[in-house]
Amino acid sequence: xxxxxxxxxxDLYRAMLRESKQFSAYNYRTYAIRKIRDAFRENKNVxxxxxxxxxxxxxxxxxxxxxxxxISSHKTVLGPP
Amino acid sequence: xxxxxxxxxxxxxxxxxxxxxPEAPTRGLRLRVADHAxxxxxxxxxxxxxxxxxxxxPLYMDVQATTPLDPRVxxxxxxxxxxxxxxxxxxxxxxxxxxxxxxxRARQQVxxxxxxxxxxxIFTSGATESNNIAIKELEDAIQPDTSLVSIMSVxxxxxxxxxxxxxGQICSSRKVYFxxxxxxxxxxxxxxxxxxxxxLMSISGHKIYGPKGVGAIYIRRRPRVRVEALQSGGGxxxxxxxxxxxxxxxxxxxxxxxxxxxxxxxxxxxxxxxxERLIQKIMKSLPDVVMNGDPVHHYPGCINLSFAYVExxxxxxxxxxxxxxxxxxxxxxxxxxxxxxxxIGTDEDLAHSSIRFGIGxxxxxxxxxxxxxxxxxxxxxxxxxxPLWEMVQDGIDLKSIKWSQH
Numbered sequence: 001x002x003x004x005x006x007x008x009x010x011d012l013y014r015a016m017l018r019e020s021k022q023f024s025a026y027n028y029r030t031y032a033i034r035k036i037r038d039a040f041r042e043n044k045n046v047x048x049x050x051x052x053x054x055x056x057x058x059x060x061x062x063x064x065x066x067x068x069x070x071i072s073s074h075k076t077v078l079g080p081p
Numbered sequence: 082x083x084x085x086x087x088x089x090x091x092x093x094x095x096x097x098x099x100x101x102x103p104e105a106p107t108r109g110l111r112l113r114v115a116d117h118a119x120x121x122x123x124x125x126x127x128x129x130x131x132x133x134x135x136x137x138x139p140l141y142m143d144v145q146a147t148t149p150l151d152p153r154v155x156x157x158x159x160x161x162x163x164x165x166x167x168x169x170x171x172x173x174x175x176x177x178x179x180x181x182x183x184x185x186r187a188r189q190q191v192x193x194x195x196x197x198x199x200x201x202x203i204f205t206s207g208a209t210e211s212n213n214i215a216i217k218e219l220e221d222a223i224q225p226d227t228s229l230v231s232i233m234s235v236x237x238x239x240x241x242x243x244x245x246x247x248x249g250q251i252c253s254s255r256k257v258y259f260x261x262x263x264x265x266x267x268x269x270x271x272x273x274x275x276x277x278x279x280x281l282m283s284i285s286g287h288k289i290y291g292p293k294g295v296g297a298i299y300i301r302r303r304p305r306v307r308v309e310a311l312q313s314g315g316g317x318x319x320x321x322x323x324x325x326x327x328x329x330x331x332x333x334x335x336x337x338x339x340x341x342x343x344x345x346x347x348x349x350x351x352x353x354x355x356x357e358r359l360i361q362k363i364m365k366s367l368p369d370v371v372m373n374g375d376p377v378h379h380y381p382g383c384i385n386l387s388f389a390y391v392e393x394x395x396x397x398x399x400x401x402x403x404x405x406x407x408x409x410x411x412x413x414x415x416x417x418x419x420x421x422x423x424x425i426g427t428d429e430d431l432a433h434s435s436i437r438f439g440i441g442x443x444x445x446x447x448x449x450x451x452x453x454x455x456x457x458x459x460x461x462x463x464x465x466x467x468p469l470w471e472m473v474q475d476g477i478d479l480k481s482i483k484w485s486q487h
Contacts, residue, residue: 027443069152
């Protein structure tokens with residue numbers, strides 16, 4: 001159980017960093033990458049499974065936001081200036 | 082421990098971010114990746130994100146003027162711009178109901194950030210409108226027992242923090258209304274309308290990574306504060322501000338407030354560190370630099386520096402790769418030095434040489450380093466060209482010079 005949730009968290013971390021690279025805007029991209037690293041690092045010693053699940057859910061929601069906004073910021077969506 | 086090793090392996094395995102590499106003097110130009118493609122005859126099907134374009138834009142260091150939307154805010158707004166487009170005041174169908182629900186949710190988010198009740202939040206078009214609502218009625222009623230004190234929480238030009246709690250205490254004990262324009266403070270420093278005895282507060286969306294064109298006014302209910310509506314019409318917002326509430330904008334404001342509440346501590350820590358870095362690096366390399374404003378009661382993200390013997394406008398023009406300002410955007414069209422600097426007693430010549438550096442949630446260390454580097458380079462260059470500087474180097478006291486008229 002512990003092993004799978006660890007793997008799950010790592011997958012989530014990787015996926016979030018991958019999606020963050022989709023931001024074409026420098027400031028959003030760097031913020032997302034930095035924030036993801038800092039947030040995962042800050043919470044790496046959390047033991048309580050309920051708290052872990054809450055954090056994982058929050059991360060999943062943020063992953064979805066990053067995914068959607070990464071796409072919206074492409075010039076195919078924004079168009080030329 | 083396993084997690085940490087695995088994490089390190091993951092971090093090492095990740096391809097390096099396709100962002101800029103810091104290099105020698107030209108690094109700043111490559112730092113900025115264009116966000117849009119220029120008009121081009123080549124079709125853009127081969128687009129891979131993010132694209133490195135040949136058109137570069139300046140670094141953004143002017144957050145006091147306005148802030149970019151936080152992606153989380155845009156994400157919250159989009160559904161209300163695209164699908165859920167109902168008028169929140171329509172009572173008879175789902176479009177209206179869902180729009181109203183979103184509006185009330187946003188109201189709760191704004192209230193929660195400042196410790197208020199949602200019924201005390203009225204949506205407006207921005208902090209300027211809120212300010213006008215707050216002081217309108219009371220302009221006619223100025224008596225020896227003045228009825229309103231209005232203070233900015235954080236100054237937008239020099240970043241000074243006013244002692245809001247103390248002022249609130251005094252006003253409350255003298256039965257005087259207390260209004261604060263908290264546009265630059267909301268979401269950046271902790272504010273509580275009850276702890277600080279605030280009766281009226283102006284909030285601006287686009288200063289806290291929310292959309293432009295929206296704001297709010299907090300109006301205390303207990304004890305009741307009466308204000309007169311500026312805008313009359315259909316009686317929306319309890320009759321205090323008629324006009325259809327723009328759901329997508331207020332959703333954005335609410336989301337911005339919620340994000341700010343979560344990120345306040347993290348942002349403040351980071352911004353303080355970056356501000357310290359900027360100031361230290363500049364002060365170490367350049368003599369005769371003055372920071373305007375009280376260094377203790379100061380919001381770190383707004384740094385106003387005067388570079389003696391250098392004209393502010395020429396420095397701004399030299400720093401063309403960085404978006405900066407020498408005062409507030411509201412007064413930038415005029416060439417008068419800032420009224421704020423004049424009010425704090427800054428010498429006329431230093432007031433003309435001031436630059437405001439804005440550090441925000443999205444500012445990176447690389448941007449700060451680049452800005453510092455360019456700033457030092459150009460100040461030195463401009464000083465070399467300055468006859469005043471030459472005189473100072475020769476030990477002449479400029480104040481003793483009698484400038485004769487021709």
